[in-house]
Amino acid sequence: MLINEVCKACKLTKKAVEYYIEQGLIAPLVRENGYRDFSESDVSRLKKISVLRGLGLSVADIQGVLSGQAASLNDISRQKILEISALQEKQKLVQELAQTQDWETVQDKLQQLQRRQSVLERLRNAFPGYYGNYVCQHFAPYLGGPVRTKRQQEAFDTIIAFLDGIQFELPDDLREYYDEITVDFEDDILENACAGMRAAVYDIENYIEENRDVIETCMAYKQTAEYRESKAYRLEETLRQFNSTSGYNEIFIPAMCRLSESYREYYEALQRANETLLQRYPELGKGEQS
Numbered sequence: 151m152l153i154n155e156v157c158k159a160c161k162l163t164k165k166a167v168e169y170y171i172e173q174g175l176i177a178p179l180v181r182e183n184g185y186r187d188f189s190e191s192d193v194s195r196l197k198k199i200s201v202l203r204g205l206g207l208s209v210a211d212i213q214g215v216l217s218g219q220a221a222s223l224n225d226i227s228r229q230k231i232l233e234i235s236a237l238q239e240k241q242k243l244v245q246e247l248a249q250t251q252d253w254e255t256v257q258d259k260l261q262q263l264q265r266r267q268s269v270l271e272r273l274r275n276a277f278p279g280y281y282g283n284y285v286c287q288h289f290a291p292y293l294g295g296p297v298r299t300k301r302q303q304e305a306f307d308t309i310i311a312f313l314d315g316i317q318f319e320l321p322d323d324l325r326e327y328y329d330e331i332t333v334d335f336e337d338d339i340l341e342n343a344c345a346g347m348r349a350a351v352y353d354i355e356n357y358i359e360e361n362r363d364v365i366e367t368c369m370a371y372k373q374t375a376e377y378r379e380s381k382a383y384r385l386e387e388t389l390r391q392f393n394s395t396s397g398y399n400e401i402f403i404p405a406m407c408r409l410s411e412s413y414r415e416y417y418e419a420l421q422r423a424n425e426t427l428l429q430r431y432p433e434l435g436k437g438e439q440s
Contacts (some may be wrong), residue, residue, distance in 0.1 A: 151188045160196045167196065173209045175199055175216070206230075228283045229274060258296060265306060266293040272313035278320060280332035280340075281389075289357050292413035294408065305408035312402050313408045318392055320385075327381040352415065354423035359432060369431060 157164055170176050171186075176195055180185040186197075195216065201210045207226060214222040241262070247256045270290060274282045297303050320328065350357035358365065377383050393399050407414040 151193065153188070156188045156193055156195040156196065159193055160200055162196065162200055170196065170199055175209065175212060193398065225279060225282075232267070232270055232274065232286070236263065239263050262294060262296055263375070266290070269293050269306075269309060269313070272310065276313050276316055277318055278325060279329055281328065284340060284344070287340050288347075289406070289413070291348075292319055292410040292416065295410055295412065302409050305405040309402060309409065312397060312405070316396055316398075318396070320388060324381060324385050324388060328385060347415065351419045351423045354426045358427070365431070369433065373433070 151159070153164055154165055156162070157167060160167075167176075171178070176192055176199070178188045178192050181187050190316065198216065199212055202215060203377070207215070211222070211226050215226075242264075243256050243259055246259075247253070248258075270286050273285045273289065276282070278283050297306055362382050372383075403417065407417055
């Protein structure tokens with residue numbers, strides 16, 4: 151098919167098709183006379199591109215989806231959720247400003263929102279797939295407070311610099327494994343898991359009593375050769391090593407404690423919960439905290 155036929159079939163302008171060619175999203179055969187010859191596969195691909203562009207995806211996002219990356223659409227969906235959440239918060243601030251005309255208060259709240267989004271966006275970019283979403287959910291409740299002191303501002307700057315500088319990469323097989331086991335997870339499952347973890351940290355004795363069978367079954371499995379040879383073990387060790395060597399434990403976590411009083415309280419509760427767990431089950435060893 152020639153470009154005019156393709157435009158009609160895909161409901162695209164000639165300029166749009168040429169732009170997608172220029173961006174490398176599609177590469178039709180070029181005849182000796184210079185005309186482009188589009189195959190049925192090219193047309194099918196252009197139709198998909200048209201849908202994705204209509205949904206607001208960037209060229210880079212479309213490249214990821216069309217290259218067959220299993221988690222690309224899920225990653226994009228979660229990023230859109232962050233963007234929509236920020237827009238909803240800004241809309242509330244617009245309404246508040248219209249009602250109160252209190253510019254200083256609204257400016258303060260806007261700066262809080264912008265700082266929160268800066269950290270969450272960097273967390274999503276720093277960590278892949280569903281894990282990035284988990285990290286965002288884990289820290290989000292502690293990022294909404296005001297930055298009043300020089301110490302807090304220095305902590306915020308440290309967090310931004312750390313997240314801008316880290317490079318976290320999973321081997322391809324572990325990334326595929328993680329994508330496979332989380333691809334069907336809904337966001338509400340993650341929200342409930344994070345909320346459940348926070349509740350457990352503040353009431354670890356009750357958590358142990360209510361989940362004793364699950365904990366002991368999990369511990370027993372982790373002592374087996376099968377687990378030690380599994381991708382789950384390799385994934386856990388990869389994350390543990392990253393936390394201990396990247397500065398995550400020594401730079402990022404202390405900075406979070408300085409930035410957010412509520413996170414500092416949570417982290418101290420987490421340490422106490424970890425100590426209690428180790429007293430009950432010494433065989434767990436001294437794992438890293440998050």
